Each structure stands twice: as C-alpha cells, then as structure tokens.
Amino acid sequence: MTTSVSPLSGDANPSAGPLGRPGPTRGRRVPAWASAALWVAAIIVVLSTTSYLTGLTQLTASGTIESTVRLALPILLAALGGLWAERAGVINIGLEGMMVLGTWGAAWAGFHWGPWAGLVAAAVFGALGGALHALATVTFGVNHIVSGVAINLLGLGVTKYLSTLIFAPISNNPRASPPVDKFETYSAQPLSDWLGELEAMDRVFLSDVAGILRGLVTGVSPLVMLGVLLVPVSYLVLWRSRFGLRLRSCGENPVAAESLGVNVYLYKYSAMLMSGALAGIGGAALVLNPGQPGYAENQVNGRGFIGLAAMIFGNWRPTGLLGGSALFGYADGLRLRQGEITVHALLYGAALLIIGIAVVQLLRRRWIVAAASMIGAGVLYALYWSTEELPRELLAYAPHLVTLLVLAFAAQKLRPPAANGVTYRRGEGD
Incomplete structure (x- = not known):
C-alpha cells in the first residue's frame, strides 16, 4: 500500500519536487576553511606544474615568496582598513590618502624615536584621515566618493608641505626623508635551513612547497607578524563580538540598528578611526620594513586602491581579502624577479587553473560557465x-591588470553590505 505526501506537508521530504516527484538534491555546503584550503592546494599544484613545464623555478622560489610577503603587507592592511569602514556602511575611497599620511608619520617619528x-x-596620522572622512560623510552627509577623493588629494598635499618644511633641511631633498631605522627581521630556525635544503634538491612539487614555506618563515619582521595577526583579530571582533555585530548592523x-538602541554615529566613527589607523600602518610598512629607504613622494603608488580591490575580491571577509592581497603581492613580486619571463609564465599557469575550474563546472553540469572557462x-x-615575454612597459602595471581580471572574474558572487555608501540621518526611523 502506497501513501502520497502533499507537497505542502511539513513531513514531506525536502528533496522531493512538486506532486511528490523526486527533485534535485542539495549537496552539503563545503566549510569556508575547507574551501580556502582546497584553493591554496590547487594554486600550489598549478604553480608547481607551471614551474616544471616552463623551467622557471622563480615561480615558487623562497626569494619570490619573501618579496610577495613584503609587497602584500601594505595591500593587506589597506584592505583591512576598507573592511572596517565598509562593514559600517562607509565607502572608503580615501585609503590611498590615509596610507600617504601614514608613510610620512612613520618616517617622521621613526627618524626621531x-x-x-x-x-x-x-x-595616528592615518586615523586623523579616517576621522576627517567620517566627519564629512557621517556628520555632514557628503557623498562618500567625493570625500574619499578629497582625502586622497589632501594626503598628498599635506605630506608634500610637511616634507618640504621638516625633511628638506635635514635630507636636502623636499621629496624624501633622511634614512629611518627599520624593524629587524627574524627566521624560524632550524626550520628555514631545512626547507632550504629541500628546495635545493629540485624535486617536483616537494621543492616547490619547501620554497613557498621557506619564504613564509624567513626574513619576517614584527610588522609582518602584526599584519597577519590583525586578520583573525578583525574576524573575531567583527563577527564574534557584540561590538562587531552592532557595527555590521x-x-x-542603520535605521533598524538605531531602533534597537545602537548609536550608529558612534559605531561609524569608531570604524573609520580603525580604518584610517590600519591604512596608516599599511603606509608604515612601506617605510619601516627592511629594504625601504624611508619616506619618498608617491611611494604608495596606488596600493590603497589595490587594497580596496582586494577587499572587494574577498567579498568583504577577512580571509578572502588575505587571499586577494597575496595574489596582488605575488604578481608584484614576480615583476621584480626576471619580470618579463616570469610574469609571462603566469599566463600558462592561469590557463591551467581555468581549465581546472572548467572541469569542476562540467561535473556540476554548468555547461555555459564551463564553455566560457575553456574559451x-x-x-x-x-x-x-x-x-616569448611580456613587454617591459606592461610590467609596472602587472598588479593593476591582475586586479582588473580578478574583479571581473569574481564580480557575480560579490555581496557588499546593504547600506554601504547610503547617507544616514539620526531619527530617520521615527
């Protein structure tokens, strides 16, 4: 004897379609940490394969990874600054200017103390820029984009004036500071030497992984440790605390948050102060890390905008923006090591990665996406x-081109905060 189950019944099988016919089953969602681990493993495999087939060991060399960490750090800190601001509903185009203010502040105080x-x-200098942006957008309701552009211009003008006033008599150069003391670097010994021996063995995949790991644990400064630590700290504060819940609300x-007793202005100002401080620390990474001469005019060179792109690529999540920052830093690091050839080899690696994505889409029966990926x-x-190689003229723009390609690829899956950039006035919900 068979029994029929109404599709409106609470006891119906959730996988059943209308009229009791079996419908498509939903697979269990892969945890975020597992998805991130799979992506990391896939990228390492692609880089190892590309390195083997093209003969370019620089793709996974420890020196390349060391450069990646150093170049990705200011982008990561700028991206974290953008995350704090935009999770509170403030678009922060002014990250570039706040980083510029941070570079000057780091050079001035670093030179003296x-x-x-x-x-x-x-x-502190970056936070001042964030406070000014909050004053314009939160208190006076200025358009967020207009205010951000103004902050960028103001940062350039203020630092140029201060450099001429304070640094020029000391360094005889109004566009640069005198040499500034740097942070010391540390290596995890004896692990670093052991990984170096594995890397020198030139074994497929084994040496590639050893080179990548050695680059991550060699020549690390306290500023790098701080930047990496700020990623889980930001996650815990924004997603695992009452303060973060209210800030994200x-x-x-913001109208609903106000109706529940949240002081929206206070949380937006707090987020902007933190955003500016993080961007300022990102500017300090360009001055206080080893290998940097000190403050120099135009040394930020668009990293604030790339940090904003890394945050968007990461879908306004700390772990995602960490991956985006690493990607942009890696593209910049390759540019410094046999740039014309190594960056050209990324075309081969990208083709392999996209083929892998196409195969996954075929298994999921997403024919159009799979076909587009193969093309x-x-x-x-x-x-x-x-x-044979990329034109030298394009190498300086490699990170920017990677930014555009990545954003175009990830655009359909982005979900910004709902009230991001919306002007809020206290009492609107009354």
Missing part, C-alpha cells in the same frame, strides 16, 4: 604560445 614610535605615529540597516583558457594559452 625609532621604528615602534614610527608605527604608532603612522596609525550599521552597514546593513578563456584557450585565449590565455594562445597568448602565451604566441609571445
């Missing part, structure tokens, strides 16, 4: 096969 004082001064629905992979491979 050492790198730790420079780090604090950079955070201001970015999703894209074919275009990249044809470009790689038809050229």
Whole structure:
C-alpha cells in the first residue's frame, strides 16, 4: 500500500519536487576553511606544474615568496582598513590618502624615536584621515566618493608641505626623508635551513612547497607578524563580538540598528578611526620594513586602491581579502624577479587553473560557465604560445591588470553590505 505526501506537508521530504516527484538534491555546503584550503592546494599544484613545464623555478622560489610577503603587507592592511569602514556602511575611497599620511608619520617619528614610535605615529596620522572622512560623510552627509577623493588629494598635499618644511633641511631633498631605522627581521630556525635544503634538491612539487614555506618563515619582521595577526583579530571582533555585530548592523540597516538602541554615529566613527589607523600602518610598512629607504613622494603608488580591490575580491571577509592581497603581492613580486619571463609564465599557469575550474563546472553540469572557462583558457594559452615575454612597459602595471581580471572574474558572487555608501540621518526611523 502506497501513501502520497502533499507537497505542502511539513513531513514531506525536502528533496522531493512538486506532486511528490523526486527533485534535485542539495549537496552539503563545503566549510569556508575547507574551501580556502582546497584553493591554496590547487594554486600550489598549478604553480608547481607551471614551474616544471616552463623551467622557471622563480615561480615558487623562497626569494619570490619573501618579496610577495613584503609587497602584500601594505595591500593587506589597506584592505583591512576598507573592511572596517565598509562593514559600517562607509565607502572608503580615501585609503590611498590615509596610507600617504601614514608613510610620512612613520618616517617622521621613526627618524626621531625609532621604528615602534614610527608605527604608532603612522596609525595616528592615518586615523586623523579616517576621522576627517567620517566627519564629512557621517556628520555632514557628503557623498562618500567625493570625500574619499578629497582625502586622497589632501594626503598628498599635506605630506608634500610637511616634507618640504621638516625633511628638506635635514635630507636636502623636499621629496624624501633622511634614512629611518627599520624593524629587524627574524627566521624560524632550524626550520628555514631545512626547507632550504629541500628546495635545493629540485624535486617536483616537494621543492616547490619547501620554497613557498621557506619564504613564509624567513626574513619576517614584527610588522609582518602584526599584519597577519590583525586578520583573525578583525574576524573575531567583527563577527564574534557584540561590538562587531552592532557595527555590521550599521552597514546593513542603520535605521533598524538605531531602533534597537545602537548609536550608529558612534559605531561609524569608531570604524573609520580603525580604518584610517590600519591604512596608516599599511603606509608604515612601506617605510619601516627592511629594504625601504624611508619616506619618498608617491611611494604608495596606488596600493590603497589595490587594497580596496582586494577587499572587494574577498567579498568583504577577512580571509578572502588575505587571499586577494597575496595574489596582488605575488604578481608584484614576480615583476621584480626576471619580470618579463616570469610574469609571462603566469599566463600558462592561469590557463591551467581555468581549465581546472572548467572541469569542476562540467561535473556540476554548468555547461555555459564551463564553455566560457575553456574559451578563456584557450585565449590565455594562445597568448602565451604566441609571445616569448611580456613587454617591459606592461610590467609596472602587472598588479593593476591582475586586479582588473580578478574583479571581473569574481564580480557575480560579490555581496557588499546593504547600506554601504547610503547617507544616514539620526531619527530617520521615527
């Protein structure tokens, strides 16, 4: 005897379709940490394969990874600054200007009192930029984009004036500071030496992984440790605390947050102060890390905007923006090491990665996406096969081109805070 179950019944099988017919079953969602681990493993495999097939060991060399960490750090800190601001509903185009203010503050205090004082001064100078942006957008309701552009221009003008006034008599150069003391670097010994031996063995995949790991634990400064630590700290504060819940509610629905007793203005100002401080510390990374001469005019060079792109690529999540920052830093690091050849090899690696994505889409029966991925992979491979190296003129813009390509690829899956950039006035819900 068979029994029929109404599709409106609470006892119906959730996988059943209308009229009791079996419907499509939903697979269990992969945890975020597992998805991130799979992506990391896939990228390492692609880089190892590309390195083996092209003969370019620089793709996974420890020196390349060390450069990646150093170059990704200011982008990561700028991205974290953008995350704090936009989760509270404030678009922060002014990250670039806040980083510029941070570079000058780090050089000024670092020259007089050492790198730790420079780090604090950079955070204070950046926070001042964040407070000014909050005053314009939160209190006076100025358009967020207009205010951010003004902050960028103001940062350039103020630092140029201060540099001419204070640094020029000391360094005889109004565009640069005198040499500034740097943070010391540390390596995890004897692990670093052991990984170096594995890397020197030139074994497929094993040496590649050893080179990547050695680059992550060699020549690390306290500023790098701080930047990496700020990623889980930001996650815990924004997603695992009452303060973070209230702050994020201001970015999703400030009227509803106000109706529940949240002081929206206070949380937006707090977020902007933190955003500016993080961007300022990102500027300090360009001054206080080893290998940097000190403050120099135009040394930020668009990293604030790339940090904003990394935050968007990461879908306004700390772990996602960490991956985006690493990607942009890696593209910049390759540019410094046999740039024309190594960056050209990324075309081959990108083609392999996209083919893997196409295979996954085929298994999921997403025919159109799979076909588009295969066409894209074919275009990249044809470009790689038809050229020997990239023009030198394009190398300086490699991180920016990677930014555009990544954002175009990830645009359909982005979900910004609902009230991001919306002008809020106290009492609107009354």
